[in-house]
Amino acid sequence: MPDDAIRCDACPVLCYIKPGRTGACDRYANDAGQLIRLDPHVVLERAVSRGDDVVPFLEKAREWDGTLLAGGDTFVTAIGAGTTYPDYKPAPFIISSEVAGVDMVTVVTEGIFSYCGVKLKIDTDRHLGAECSTVRAAGEAIGHVTTNEYGSQMLSLGGVRHLTGGSRHEGVATCDALLNLCNRKAVELKIDDGATVVVQADKPPVVDGIQEERMRVGCGSATIGMFAKQWFGKVDEVVVVDDHITGVLSEHQAGKLLGVPETGIKLKGRRSTPGRYFRVAEPGTSWGGTNIDDPLSILSTFDPKAARPGMRLLMVSTTGEHHAYFELDDQLHPKERQLPEPLRESVARIRENCEPALCTVLFMGGAGGSLRAGVTENPVKLTHSVRDALTRVTCGGAPVYVWPGGGITIMADVSRMPENAFGYVPTPALVAPIEFTLKLSDYAALGGYMDHVRPLSSIQEDKDKDKDKDKNKNKDGLRRIGARPDNPWPLPSEKSAK
Amino acid sequence: MLPDSRRLHLHDGPIDLIVEAFGDAAEVRAAYRAASIRFETVLDELCGELTLLRRPSGESRDREIATGIIAQRMCAAVEPYAAKIFITPMAAVAGAVAEEILISMTQASKLARAYVNNGGDIAIHLANGEQFTVGMATLPNAATYQPLESLRAISVSCENAFGTATIHHRHSIRGIATSGWRGRSFSLGIADSVTVLAETASMADAAATVIANAVDLPGHSAIRRVRACDLAPDTDLGERLVTQSVEKLAHNDIHRALAGGCRVAESLRASKLIDSAALTLQGQTQIVGGQLSPHAHEIPSSPMISAQRMLVHA
Numbered sequence: 001m002p003d004d005a006i007r008c009d010a011c012p013v014l015c016y017i018k019p020g021r022t023g024a025c026d027r028y029a030n031d032a033g034q035l036i037r038l039d040p041h042v043v044l045e046r047a048v049s050r051g052d053d054v055v056p057f058l059e060k061a062r063e064w065d066g067t068l069l070a071g072g073d074t075f076v077t078a079i080g081a082g083t084t085y086p087d088y089k090p091a092p093f094i095i096s097s098e099v100a101g102v103d104m105v106t107v108v109t110e111g112i113f114s115y116c117g118v119k120l121k122i123d124t125d126r127h128l129g130a131e132c133s134t135v136r137a138a139g140e141a142i143g144h145v146t147t148n149e150y151g152s153q154m155l156s157l158g159g160v161r162h163l164t165g166g167s168r169h170e171g172v173a174t175c176d177a178l179l180n181l182c183n184r185k186a187v188e189l190k191i192d193d194g195a196t197v198v199v200q201a202d203k204p205p206v207v208d209g210i211q212e213e214r215m216r217v218g219c220g221s222a223t224i225g226m227f228a229k230q231w232f233g234k235v236d237e238v239v240v241v242d243d244h245i246t247g248v249l250s251e252h253q254a255g256k257l258l259g260v261p262e263t264g265i266k267l268k269g270r271r272s273t274p275g276r277y278f279r280v281a282e283p284g285t286s287w288g289g290t291n292i293d294d295p296l297s298i299l300s301t302f303d304p305k306a307a308r309p310g311m312r313l314l315m316v317s318t319t320g321e322h323h324a325y326f327e328l329d330d331q332l333h334p335k336e337r338q339l340p341e342p343l344r345e346s347v348a349r350i351r352e353n354c355e356p357a358l359c360t361v362l363f364m365g366g367a368g369g370s371l372r373a374g375v376t377e378n379p380v381k382l383t384h385s386v387r388d389a390l391t392r393v394t395c396g397g398a399p400v401y402v403w404p405g406g407g408i409t410i411m412a413d414v415s416r417m418p419e420n421a422f423g424y425v426p427t428p429a430l431v432a433p434i435e436f437t438l439k440l441s442d443y444a445a446l447g448g449y450m451d452h453v454r455p456l457s458s459i460q461e462d463k464d465k466d467k468d469k470d471k472n473k474n475k476d477g478l479r480r481i482g483a484r485p486d487n488p489w490p491l492p493s494e495k496s497a498k
Numbered sequence: 499m500l501p502d503s504r505r506l507h508l509h510d511g512p513i514d515l516i517v518e519a520f521g522d523a524a525e526v527r528a529a530y531r532a533a534s535i536r537f538e539t540v541l542d543e544l545c546g547e548l549t550l551l552r553r554p555s556g557e558s559r560d561r562e563i564a565t566g567i568i569a570q571r572m573c574a575a576v577e578p579y580a581a582k583i584f585i586t587p588m589a590a591v592a593g594a595v596a597e598e599i600l601i602s603m604t605q606a607s608k609l610a611r612a613y614v615n616n617g618g619d620i621a622i623h624l625a626n627g628e629q630f631t632v633g634m635a636t637l638p639n640a641a642t643y644q645p646l647e648s649l650r651a652i653s654v655s656c657e658n659a660f661g662t663a664t665i666h667h668r669h670s671i672r673g674i675a676t677s678g679w680r681g682r683s684f685s686l687g688i689a690d691s692v693t694v695l696a697e698t699a700s701m702a703d704a705a706a707t708v709i710a711n712a713v714d715l716p717g718h719s720a721i722r723r724v725r726a727c728d729l730a731p732d733t734d735l736g737e738r739l740v741t742q743s744v745e746k747l748a749h750n751d752i753h754r755a756l757a758g759g760c761r762v763a764e765s766l767r768a769s770k771l772i773d774s775a776a777l778t779l780q781g782q783t784q785i786v787g788g789q790l791s792p793h794a795h796e797i798p799s800s801p802m803i804s805a806q807r808m809l810v811h812a
Contacts, residue, residue: 005731011511012545016731024512026682370499 006030010037107375107436107448114429116365117158118181119411121149122197122205123215123357125243125289125318128153129194136190140173141166145191148244151215155189157181163428175428181361182414182422182430195285201361202415207285214354216318220247220288221276223318226353227346228254231314234342237263238314241280241298241322243289251275264306264332265313268298288317295324302332314343320350361414363395363422367434368407375436378447382436383408385446391438396421410434499530506530510541513595519603519612532606533599533614540595544568551587552734555580568598575700578771579708586734592619593675593703600699614699617682619675619706621699624667631664632674663695663774671773673699677706678778684726684733684740688755688779689713694763695773695787705772713759713777720745747780756784763787 005016008023015023017030029036122128128145129135135143135155143157162174180187186200198206205212217223220242228249231238238249249255250263252275269280280298284291292298295315309330316323325343326334339347372379385391386408393400393408398416403409414421423431444450499506506517515537519529543566544551551569555576564570564587575590596614600621603612611630612623622630665671676693679685685707692710696702715721722743726735747755756777763775763786774787 012542013511013548014545018729018731021729024682026512369503 004033006033006035008035010035107443110423110431111365111367111371111434112425112427112429112431113365113367114164114427115160115369116163116178116363116430116432117143117156118178119362119364120155120157120181120199121360121362122153122155122199123151123355123359124153124205124207124212125151125216126153126195126207126212126285127243127283127289128155128197128207129191133194134192136192137177137187138173139190140170142170142174142177142189145194150218157189171428175424175430178430179422179424182363182432183420184361184414199359199361202358204357205359210285212357214319214321214351215357216242216288217320217350217353218318219245220318221245221252223247223316223350224249224252224275225254227350228252228258228260230346230349231343232258232260234340234346235314236261236311237265238316239265239267239295239299240316240318241288241290241292241295242318243281243283244278245272246277246280246288246298248275248277262306263311263313264303266300266303268300287322288319295322296326296334299334302328302334304332307332314339314347316347316350318350319354320347323347362411363414363430363432364409364411365430365432366407366409367393368409371434372408376443376447376449381446385438385442386436390442391436394435394437396433397435506533508533508537508599510537513541514617515596515599516615517599517603517613519607519609521607521609521611525607525609528607529603529609529612532602536599536602540568540598544591544595551591552732553586555585555587568594571597571698571700575698575704578769579704583708583711584738585704585708588734589707590700590704592616593621593673593699593701596621597673597699616699619699619703620673622665622672622674624665624672626667629664629666665695669773670697671695672697673702675699675702675706677703677710679710679741679744684729684735686711686735686738686740687714687759688721688741688744689759689777690780691776691778692759692763693776693778695775696771697773701771705766705775709759709763709766709775709777712762713755713779715747715751715755718747718751720747720751744780752779752782755779756782760784760786 005018008015008017008028010023010028011025013024015025015028017023017028017035019030019032022029027037131145131147133145134141135145135157142162143155143159146154146156148154158174158178163171163178166174177187177189181199181201184201186198186203188196188198190196195208197208218226220240223240223242224238224247227238231249236250238247240247246267246269248265248267250260250265255275267277267280269277272278281287281290281292283289286293287295290298307328309328309332311328313326313328313334314323315326323339325337325339327337329335368383370379372382375382382391383406386393386402393402393410395410395412396417398412398414400410400412403411417433421433425431438446440453443453504518506515508515508517517530517533519526521529547564547566547569550564551572555573564573568591569587571594572587572590575594576585576587579585593616596616596619600612600614600623603609603614604623608625609623610625611628613630614621620632624630663674665674673696674693675696676691677683677685678689678691679687680690687710689710692706692713694702694706694709696705721741723739724742725737726733726740727737729740756779759777763772763777766772767774767787772787774785777784777786
């Protein structure tokens with residue numbers, strides 16, 4: 001037998017594997033003499049245990065330095081844990097650890113989610129597409145536009161109807177887009193009769209080639225409400241241009257309460273309530289998410305009964321990105337003038353109050369199916385336990401929101417998960433890590449696989465033992481990365497909690 | 499169960515099965531239970547006799563006899579070829595496993611239809627009056643070939659299939675298998691895929707291997723071959739050269755290679771070892787058997803494999 005081949009003992013086939021090749025299963029491989037599981041198993045470590053206040057995510061990734069993994073500072077994620085089939089077999093890793101004197105069990109598996117998708121929040125006021133419009137990736141329908149949230153456009157992508165309910169091309173394109181979004185890679189989306197937008201978790205959206213910088217501070221009416229006091233006395237009239245609701249200071253309730261006098265201003269568009277106008281222009285990518293470049297184009301002639309020469313007018317967008325200052329001449333025509341210093345400050349204040357525009361990717365999936373059988377012989381008890389908050393569910397260590405009602409339908413922010421936490425199977429469906437953590441006693445009560453529970457340190461010991469026996473063995477293939485301090489897992493141990 | 503709540507996924511080591519049964523819900527449940535129980539020991543049974551099963555069929559026959567039921571089925575499937583060519587029982591392992599799991603299901607319950615798909619080697623069950631339509635999908639072309647893509651190609655849907663075969667219960671076909679150099683196991687030939695319909699899955703598996711090996715252009719410069727033992731030290735193929743890549747071939751070369759495969763397929767068909775076969779090489783497909791005629795309107799007595807994209811030679 002050539003001595004550069006190694007023997008895999010992951011299953012009874014006991015393949016000899018040459019460097020750079022995989023075994024018969026395509027799951028274990030020989031990487032320069034090391035037997036590796038193709039997706040390394042990720043262990044999160046509590047950063048504070050090393051005496052650091054904040055450890056940037058992944059920065060402290062390093063080789064094992066000889067110390068044993070210990071206690072609650074380490075949490076085993078499901079990433080690379082592998083799956084077990086059939087599901088009635090216990091999950092690949094059922095791990096006990098002691099946190100604050102309580103024995104905890106974490107059942108770790110990678111779930112295959114056919115029922116899954118992404119809820120995408122894109123911080124922009126620019127018009128991306130009408131509600132229900134189809135969202136495409138690689139030309140295939142992978143989701144749709146839902147609604148506007150405050151300062152953001154919402155898309156719903158993926159889901160079982162695109163993954164497996166349509167053509168194979170549709171399924172593959174959907175799976176591909178979801179996988180990339182969840183692994184925090186950029187994806188270009190084309191909305192029917194709308195914009196082309198490049199989205200990436202935690203990065204600003206790029207709408208039709210232009211990168212979005214800021215979210216609006218609020219709608220035009222809200223902006224009047226927030227800044228009316230700061231404008232009062234420094235300017236006679238303010239118009240906050242916004243595609244949704246354009247606000248007018250003198251007519252707005254906020255101006256009325258301050259005693260701002262009428263100015264005779266007339267706006268185009270449809271008046272909603274005093275000082276609030278819908279549809280002053282068409283949606284677009286200019287002033288306040290409208291299509292206008294000249295703000296005066298939304299004004300009609302001033303009413304001479306109220307207007308007077310010399311009156312001061314500020315027009316500004318909801319991000320402060322666009323602004324202009326005018327004074328009325330003797331014919332009551334607005335003439336552009338340089339913005340006075342006090343007003344410059346207030347425009348800067350609007351900008352300061354705008355948060356950076358980002359894309360946010362929430363993974364959503366249903367874990368109420370058969371993967372529960374890898375946790376307990378009595379699957380519905382796991383559902384109940386999650387519902388009663390006895391069992392904590394996490395995705396790659398990140399917190400999840402468990403939707404009320406039946407089943408275990410979860411949402412998780414992919415930006416809080418380790419890099420490349422997601423995989424796929426050709427069904428097509430996404431493979432996502434999922435961990436269930438609960439008290440050892442609760443685990444026994446819900447019919448857990450008590451004889452498969454192994455101490456946390458055994459994962460490291462396996463590697464240690466194998467190293468003594470044969471330097472080529474590294475079956476569990478640990479990848480140690482720093483935990484995010486803002487994630488619920490791993491729990492801090494008492495020592496490091498101080 | 500897979501998340502669609504219909505299909506059962508069984509996985510152990512290199513064995514990966516997709517199982518689906520159709521019929522009364524209680525019967526389907528019982529069938530899945532039986533399949534799961536049977537599956538538990540399959541890999542261990544095979545590994546126990548692995549040395550024997552990796553030995554060329556002609557050699558081992560006199561000295562040792564396989565004890566496991568799956569191993570025996572593997573040996574039986576390759577036996578007809580043993581005298582003429584090199585073959586080991588491993589050529590039929592996938593089909594034989596699929597067959598065994600299917601049998602465990604049909605013995606445990608009464609099903610209308612069922613299939614066990616072991617990475618493309620498929621055992622099927624059809625009750626009276628039932629039928630299955632099976633699609634054959636193309637692999638991505640060599641230029642865009644990536645491991646990722648090849649995985650996806652395995653998920654077949656009818657609309658993407660270049661050919662389909664409808665198998666009715668009255669046909670004596672209960673096995674489908676596909677072999678080719680792009681697959682997970684090594685091939686001595688250059689066929690992108692050879693799909694075979696035969697009486698049993700293990701027979702189809704062995705025949706697909708044999709026919710795929712026969713689609714070949716010995717000594718052709720566009721074909722890169724490597725000794726099997728240099729890739730996998732424990733392979734049953736020893737120092738035989740296995741295909742690693744095939745560059746674009748001239749049209750007459752493709753035709754010549756396919757013709758070689760078709761001759762073998764015809765002889766297997768004459769010996770009743772297969773019902774029909776579809777041989778594909780670089781976008782060209784040839785069909786053997788199946789009484790195929792692109793213009794036939796009468797219901798064929800054997801399932802018709804229709805190939806929409808390419809010239810068809812019966």
